[in-house]
Amino acid sequence: MRSRFTVLTFLVSAFVCIAARSAAPGKDNSPWWGHIKTLASDDFQGRLTGSPGYRKAADYVAGVFEREGLKPAGTAGYFQNVEFEVQTIQTAASRVMLKSAQAAPVDVSDDLVLSPGIQQRKTTAAPLVFAGYGIHLPEEGYDDFAGLDVRGAVVVFLVGGPDSIAGAHRAHAVAEVLPHYLEKSGAVGVIQVASPKNREVPWARQKAAGTQPGMVLAEKNLRRYQGLMFGASFDESKAQVLFAGSGKSFADIVALADAHQPLPHLKLVPQIDAHVEAVVTPLTSVNVVGELPGSDPTLAAEAVVLSAHLDHLGTGKPDHGNGIFHGAMDDASGIATLLETARMFHTSKAKPRRSVVFLAVCAEEKGLLGSRYFAAHPSSHAGHLIADINSDMFLPLYPLRDVVGFGADESSLGDVARSVAAQAGVRLVPDPQPDHLVFVRSDQYNFVRKGTPAIMLQMTPKANTTEEATYKQWFSERYHGQADDLEQPVDIAAAEAYTKLVYQLALKVADEPAVPQWKKSSFFAKFAAQPLP
Ligand SMILES: [Zn+2]
Structure with missing residues (x-):
């Protein structure tokens, strides 16, 4: 899923930055932003699935997985090949x-x-x-x-x-x-x-x-x-x-x-x-998969998936800058959270009882295809994926306070997320825009189709405030546009707090005695008994 700072807000935040330069996390001293600075730079050419820029991004992610001690869990090292047909309409x-x-x-x-x-x-x-x-x-x-x-x-x-x-x-x-x-x-x-x-x-x-x-x-x-x-x-x-x-x-x-x-x-x-008139050609791209093995001899067979999409829209006719769709928020931000979560597991020496699978997928922007392929052919813990926690464009445009948990009402994963969030002073709130169909518009949905409880957390603005205006402006000016770039204002402290929340949620789900269950009332519970193809 795939815009708007008033001059006043900008001046105020600039002033705050000068006043508190050493303490406040900013783009310069945030490891989370550091990943985005790399992946959303011109060198990666908008990370179009199957392009050299995407491949370079996949290599970068595999490099971080290795550095953070994750085991390769693709079909060829950290990579899982995915075959496509590309249609170009004339x-x-x-x-x-x-x-x-x-x-x-x-x-x-x-x-x-x-x-x-x-x-x-x-x-x-x-x-x-x-x-x-x-x-x-x-x-x-x-x-x-x-x-x-x-x-x-x-x-x-x-x-x-x-x-x-x-x-x-x-x-x-x-x-x-x-x-x-x-x-x-x-x-x-x-x-x-x-x-x-x-x-x-x-x-x-x-x-x-x-x-x-x-x-x-x-x-x-x-x-x-x-x-x-x-x-x-x-x-x-x-x-x-x-x-x-x-x-x-x-x-x-x-x-x-x-x-x-x-x-x-x-x-x-x-x-x-x-x-x-259309031309159809074959193409191969990759998902990137790493794994932190669980510490419990029995529970290690089960895995929590953390997912985000690595691809974006590539390049196009310049309408803002140089024609590159940088995809800084969509979804370099989610990949940065994935990589930072891997680092937190690594440095905290937390030993989750279940395994954690880190999944960076291709072709989300082409219709959630990389995750669809992975869910049909998991290269790690097939048949034992107990939950998916997806991060896609969670939009840290203001302080972290209210979060929509897409899928939160469907399974007990929502209850765990609610309690972990509450400890961090964050509220899980209902989806204010159900018509936008966000639940099926990112990769978590492919796990739901297979019967695996899933959740995606997105920050949501306080209604009728400047936050709401900021949020709407972001969509109209930057969403799937070339202005989703490195220059945009981002609340780094909110992004880091969000990332910590994802880490804590993953750890909790991996350690809980009980596996997340669909609510009996959930429409999606039936896919646990009868997964879709
Ligand atoms: Zn998108």
């Missing part, structure tokens, strides 16, 4: 038209981004069907597809969900259930539209990112879509054209969605006529 040679009997054809090629991570059909001529939020959870009493025939159709849906379904379940419905349902029911494509309220990245930037090549895992049964689909995201400011003549306006639908009301389902008037 935008100039691709075309998407809307056609209807009532009006002249409309060329919408410029109003959408063809999904590079879905293996695209070459030609698609199909009716459009609007399926509300695209949520198919009949067991929860909610089905946007009830009575809707989508065979041979391209399904349009709005990202979000009704109040009656918890954020984590909505997230699962869109990420996991929808692709299977669409393929099973014979749909030939999918178009997603964001509600303007939920937009994190300006459309122009999302569009620029969409011109990058996409990836799927070479192993077919690990893909979200097994076959070919037409796939696109549509610019919500242009989305009315999809609803022309349907009797519903896009604005009406957005108003319902913003109020978390159920949405109508309808056949849309235009047909889609798409031609997509």
Whole structure:
């Protein structure tokens, strides 16, 4: 997941730095920041999966793992090879038209981004069907597809969900259930539209990112879509054209969605006529895996995973500086926490009873693919991974006080996290933005799919304060932008306190007599009995 200091705040913090130079942790004397300074520097060229910059970053992480006394736990030393197919869409040679009997054809090629991570059909001529939020959870009493025939159709849906379904379940419905349902029911494509309220990245930037090549895992049964689909995201400011003549306006639908009301389902008037040119090539990249063996002869067979993603977006057309997507917060910050946690275990001489697996994954930005591969083929402690604690863009932009624990309500791991946090004076608070579907948007989700309780902690701003403004500005100005760089203001003390919290949580979970358990009420508990592929 993948912005904004007022001049006044900046001046105040500059003054504080001068006044307390020797005591306050700053970028210059923080080992946590030191890793980011390396990984987010120009030398690493934005760490695109499979690129020389990524490989250099993987070597750096392996070097720190070795220095901190971790055992190699990949398939080749610290590395686990992951095979991909890369899809590069030839935008100039691709075309998407809307056609209807009532009006002249409309060329919408410029109003959408063809999904590079879905293996695209070459030609698609199909009716459009609007399926509300695209949520198919009949067991929860909610089905946007009830009575809707989508065979041979391209399904349009709005990202979000009704109040009656918890954020984590909505997230699962869109990420996991929808692709299977669409393929099973014979749909030939999918178009997603964001509600303007939920937009994190300006459309122009999302569009620029969409011109990058996409990836799927070479192993077919690990893909979200097994076959070919037409796939696109549509610019919500242009989305009315999809609803022309349907009797519903896009604005009406957005108003319902913003109020978390159920949405109508309808056949849309235009047909889609798409031609997509794409080039597909093979690629190999790596996850980096190190292990701290447990001290208890029996419990050492079980392992707690600490994960973060090492990849970012590489380079692009310069829009801020030199064209490099540095990914300082996304997710060099999480990798720095991983490496610092390894150092804390090393220097504290703590001897956790269970093993701890340190995992730096590739291709998170390409659809959580490196972690998906690892979860399907663990190179360490296969079948005995008892928990995952993931760090992705935890955003230390202000003091550490409130933290959202994504997944915290689903398993006893949340209770452990709550007590460890409380001892550090930190509160675990509910997710204020369930529509952003964060739970399925980072690597912890691939452990959940396999039945392993997981949690991701992210710092959250105090509502209605300058912190909230800072947080929002960070997303609009820096998230997945070239301004996620080394120059941005960061609260180093908060980052170090967060890292300590991750360390203490890992140690506690590794030492506790009981293994984390899913809550009986959790929607995700069923994956412990029946893991997903
Ligand atoms: Zn990201």
